[in-house]
Amino acid sequence: MRVKLKVNGGTYEREVESHKTLLRFLREDLGFTGTKEGCGAGECGACTVIMDGKTVNSCMVLAVEADGSAIETIEGQAAKGKLSAIQEAFDRHHAVQCGFCTGGMVMSVRDLLVRNPKPSVEEIKEGIEGNFCRCTGYQQIIEAVLDASGQLGAPGSTGEGLVPEGRLEHA
Amino acid sequence: MLHQFEYAGPTTRAELHELLARKGGETRLLAGGTDLLVNIRGGVIKPALVVDVKKVKDLPGLAWKEGEGLSIGPSVTINQILASAAVKERFPLLAECGHDLASYQVRNRATVIGNVVNASPCSDMAPALLCLEARALISSKRGTREVAFSEFFKGVKKTVLEADEVLERILVPSKSVGARGAYRKLKRIAGHDLGIVGVALMRKDGEVRLGISSSAPTPVLVAGLGEGDGVEKAVAAARAATSPISDLRCSKEYREFMIETFVRRLWAEVK
DSSP states (O other): OEEEEEETTEEEEEEOOTTOBHHHIIIIISOOTTSOOSSSSSSSOTTEEEETTEEEEGGGSBGGGGTTOEEEOGGGTSBTTBOOHHHHHHHHTTOOSSOTTHHHHHHHHHHHHHHOSSOOHHHHHHHTTTOOOSSSOSHHHHHHHHHHTTOSOSTTOOOTTTSGGGSOOOO | OOOOOEEEOOSSHHHHHHHHHOOSSOEEEESSOTTHHHHHHTTSOOOSEEEEOTTOTTSOOEEEETTTEEEEOTTOBHHHHHHOHHHHHHOHHHHHHHHTSSOHHHHTTOBHHHHHHTTOTTOSHHHHHHHTTOEEEEEETTEEEEEEGGGTEEETTEESOOTTOEEEEEEEEGGGTTOEEEEEEEOSSSSSOOOSEEEEEEEETTEEEEEEESSSSSOEEEEEEETTSOHHHHHHHHHHHOOOOOOSSOOHHHHHHHHHHHHHHHHHHOO
């Protein structure tokens, strides 16, 4: 089937098999390999992209369903060689270790901050509940989100009242 | 490698019915895809044809109609329900159950109707729909029929739906507006997970109803309890209506214990 869609502002038109997922289409046909396949079942969120303004697990969307849609992936976050504010905050707070979850995680955080520019720690946890990170234990990611949303002071600071004794309370 | 299938995106209800009536090979409806595509990937189902309902223009969406109730069509997602003022004001129990379903990005795709037609024992929407006396409006090339949700589930992954039928509308009746209720779902982790046990309790006009998931081959309704009946009677009724099993998520005994615990807590909490 013929599919025409936008990815990070660029238009792509391809012939695609009807059983191919959006994830595999992005990675294999279009070369956007920043979006990862973890579980393939909607548990881990490594494949999270934004489709027509909403986060989706791209492993559970068919490429043919995305016909006519506008997709945003991790590749579209940095502009002119400069990381986005969220990416910079992830960098500052060591919110990236192996990096496998990061592409999807950043997309969920981006969507969360659009919906809720100043999320509380609880709201951050809920916003990223569909994105598993097996390295960081989430602390650094939550700190990065607080920072990216202007809720922390200087880099490395913990934000008075938000973070007891210099660390975030564990879930 | 995903199993290969044909894809159809009909734009009218008549075309949809025609495709469903087609013989030869299994046909599956696709809405959010959050169960269907996972099951295809896992080799659990191998449809010859996948029919996307989202492009059908003359099927219902999400609408509140005074005197009738809330209509939920096949493309209505869980997050649409959660964002709806009509749902929040009139059927908060439906929103509470929806909020407990999977993760944010799954709820962006997963549909209310998909959640019930899959007929998983751990359906999160079924407890609310059972309590709220929702009805399923079913259609096919042969005509339409209406079934109460208390009659809808027939077994694990089995419903009253025939192969050529589509559940085109859920109606949550206006008579259920004003019900007070709450849902408790036990999970292995604080984040998103399938339920180990889920219990909804609803009070309305002197009646107490329970909707219970993950505790029997189908989601279960306990109806007809009176306000005057004590909590012991509710616990006994819940026990009689359920038949939990042991599986990888927990033991039968733990499920029995938690059903009782949730009924007791909800009995005290829902005023």
